[in-house]
Amino acid sequence: MRVDAVTLFPGMIDTPLSESIVGRARAEGYLELGFVNPRDFTEDRHRTVDDKPYGGGTGMLMMAEPVYRAVKKVRKKGSFVILLTPKGRKFDQAAALELAKKKHLIFICGHYEGIDERIVPLADMELSIGDYVLTGGEPAAVAVIDAVTRLIPGVLKKSDATVNETFTGGLLEAPHYTRPAVWRGKKVPEALLSGNHKLIAEWRASMAAKLTGAARPDLSGARPVKKAARKAAK
Numbered sequence: 092m093r094v095d096a097v098t099l100f101p102g103m104i105d106t107p108l109s110e111s112i113v114g115r116a117r118a119e120g121y122l123e124l125g126f127v128n129p130r131d132f133t134e135d136r137h138r139t140v141d142d143k144p145y146g147g148g149t150g151m152l153m154m155a156e157p158v159y160r161a162v163k164k165v166r167k168k169g170s171f172v173i174l175l176t177p178k179g180r181k182f183d184q185a186a187a188l189e190l191a192k193k194k195h196l197i198f199i200c201g202h203y204e205g206i207d208e209r210i211v212p213l214a215d216m217e218l219s220i221g222d223y224v225l226t227g228g229e230p231a232a233v234a235v236i237d238a239v240t241r242l243i244p245g246v247l248k249k250s251d252a253t254v255n256e257t258f259t260g261g262l263l264e265a266p267h268y269t270r271p272a273v274w275r276g277k278k279v280p281e282a283l284l285s286g287n288h289k290l291i292a293e294w295r296a297s298m299a300a301k302l303t304g305a306a307r308p309d310l311s312g313a314r315p316v317k318k319a320a321r322k323a324a325k
């Protein structure tokens with residue numbers, strides 16, 4: 092997959108996505124990540140990318156033209172353009188699965204107070220990573236690119252690693268344990284030590300259902316639970 096980020100601060104995306112699994116996915120060619128800086132598409136001596144908002148107000152806004160030109164530079168037939176903004180659709184695993192099917196994603200990262208509204212029609216989707224305000228779209232782009240990259244076939248070496256995981260199927264995952272079997276007096280649940288695959292699968296399914304109902308009753312796979320059980324899980 093090809094991903095381009097339109098950003099004034101490429102290092103905010105490039106650096107975190109150079110480590111660990113995404114770093115390896117880039118090195119192995121599963122993910123090609125490029126950057127375009129709107130500052131390179133200005134024409135004045137100061138390479139100005141921002142200006143004061145019409146009508147007054149605090150902070151500066153990114154101007155439309157340098158962003159427009161930066162997108163135009165990388166946009167091809169079949170590119171899917173995403174504008175990162177707290178006003179967008181809430182990002183979730185379903186959105187990650189949708190985006191993982193695309194060949195080319197372009198992320199537009201606003202900074203300062205945002206971008207001139209007239210840029211919005213350039214985007215195929217407005218996306219938010221949650222109900223809070225970041226300093227810019229860059230940390231949001233990192234989260235989205237990370238979640239999408241791990242879904243590209245071949246990136247995770249165990250093919251089923253993304254099948255049974257949290258949120259897939261609208262459920263949280265059952266808890267995991269590793270050695271030692273007893274740690275500071277706390278035991279690993281008996282079923283997981285049994286070696287009985289059927290029993291283990293049943294235990295995991297039952298724990299996933301219980302946990303989801305208690306902690307995230309809003310998820311689609313959740314079964315209704317009593318208030319008391321929800322409280323106990325907190």
Ligand code: ADE
Binds near residue numbers: 219220224
């Ligand atoms: N830019 C600033 N805050 C954001 C958020 N929560 N999601 C996406 N982009 C943003």
